[in-house]
Amino acid sequence: MIPQPFHDPVMVDAILRHFNLRPGSVVVDGTIGLAGHSLRFSDLIAPGGVIYGFDWDSAMLKIAQERLETKTNITVRLHNKDYRQIGDVLDADGVMADATLLDMGLNSAHLDDPSRGISFKHDAFLDMRMNTDAGETAADYLNSRSAAEIEDALFKYSDERWARAIAKKIVERRTLAPMRTTTDLVESVLAAVPVAAREKRIHPATRTFQAIRLAVTKELENLEEAVGNAADHLAPGGTIAVLTYHSGEDRATKLAFRARHNHGFTDVTRKPELPTEAEILRNPRSRSAKLRVLRRDLPDANGMASGVNAIQYPKIGVQG
Numbered sequence: 001m002i003p004q005p006f007h008d009p010v011m012v013d014a015i016l017r018h019f020n021l022r023p024g025s026v027v028v029d030g031t032i033g034l035a036g037h038s039l040r041f042s043d044l045i046a047p048g049g050v051i052y053g054f055d056w057d058s059a060m061l062k063i064a065q066e067r068l069e070t071k072t073n074i075t076v077r078l079h080n081k082d083y084r085q086i087g088d089v090l091d092a093d094g095v096m097a098d099a100t101l102l103d104m105g106l107n108s109a110h111l112d113d114p115s116r117g118i119s120f121k122h123d124a125f126l127d128m129r130m131n132t133d134a135g136e137t138a139a140d141y142l143n144s145r146s147a148a149e150i151e152d153a154l155f156k157y158s159d160e161r162w163a164r165a166i167a168k169k170i171v172e173r174r175t176l177a178p179m180r181t182t183t184d185l186v187e188s189v190l191a192a193v194p195v196a197a198r199e200k201r202i203h204p205a206t207r208t209f210q211a212i213r214l215a216v217t218k219e220l221e222n223l224e225e226a227v228g229n230a231a232d233h234l235a236p237g238g239t240i241a242v243l244t245y246h247s248g249e250d251r252a253t254k255l256a257f258r259a260r261h262n263h264g265f266t267d268v269t270r271k272p273e274l275p276t277e278a279e280i281l282r283n284p285r286s287r288s289a290k291l292r293v294l295r296r297d298l299p300d301a302n303g304m305a306s307g308v309n310a311i312q313y314p315k316i317g318v319q320g
């Protein structure tokens with residue numbers, strides 16, 4: 001039995017108000033994670049609806065599969081793929097989406113799992129990769145880049161004011177011993193940021209951990225293109241909702257939506273929607289969330305229809 005971490009899906013009621021789901025709808029959950037949002041979608045699209053779930057982390061897909069297995073009157077297609085491949089998968093099935101969600105946050109399972117090295121709250125190996133089978137770890141990154149490159153990453157990915165001082169401390173520290181653990185990184189930050197300059201609301205290492213994770217996972221690169229590509233695979237009248245948690249992600253989403261507004265799409269949320277105070281109190285991880293929504297206009301003459309009634313799928317399973 002896989003342990004079942006708790007994840008309270010962010011702004012789910014706001015998303016549902018935009019989605020207009022009904023029996024038979026085709027939903028793409030591009031970041032299915034622990035299926036918090038998809039479980040809510042599943043009740044509204046039954047009977048006959050389809051969920052395409054994507055996650056590049058196979059551990060998340062296993063949990064999503066277990067959670068969605070009880071929903072027998074819908075079809076669930078899970079893909080251990082990057083959400084950049086949503087378009088390829090839908091094209092291969094000849095389907096367009098009635099609703100697509102991209103939830104860019106980290107999920108509770110990642111944050112609470114010390115072995116990931118993502119959170120400064122646990123002493124752990126500095127890994128930070130999402131796909132733990134491939135690619136460079138955060139430790140590799142911090143031990144191999146120049147101070148200037150680390151400074152650029154801290155600035156680019158999290159607007160860190162103390163980027164230069166932190167990068168310098170990291171490089172100084174690794175001349176004594178390689179950077180290995182989250183504690184090594186926290187201590188470098190604390191040595192660089194003057195006590196008087198520390199913000200009370202957030203831990204001084206918060207921005208550094210975010211920036212190094214984004215440098216390792218490259219989550220922001222091509223995000224604008226990926227959001228646009230997912231939008232272009234909406235059925236006429238279909239809606240894409242994107243939840244972002246920092247300014248770089250929000251900017252990329254805004255640009256993808258602006259480029260399509262009045263070109264067959266309507267940018268529904270010209271200003272992003274925010275979680276309510278009540279939600280922030282209940283679910284502190286929603287604190288920095290922003291929701292943007294884009295709708296494909298009706299009618300659309302592209303000739304592709306929504307719906308997958310003609311396609312025979314197994315009811316639930318992970319595909320390639």
Ligand SMILES: C[S@@+](CC[C@H](N)C(=O)[O-])C[C@H]1O[C@@H](n2cnc3c(N)ncnc32)[C@H](O)[C@@H]1O
Pocket residue numbers: 007008009010030031032033034035036037038054055056057060081082083084103104105106107130219
């Ligand atoms: C905030 S969680 C999603 C939580 C989900 N909405 C829920 O309610 O349970 C984001 C998920 O997206 C996945 N992810 C992040 N970037 C991805 C990418 N480029 N392609 C596929 N999955 C990605 C992460 O592994 C993580 O499981």
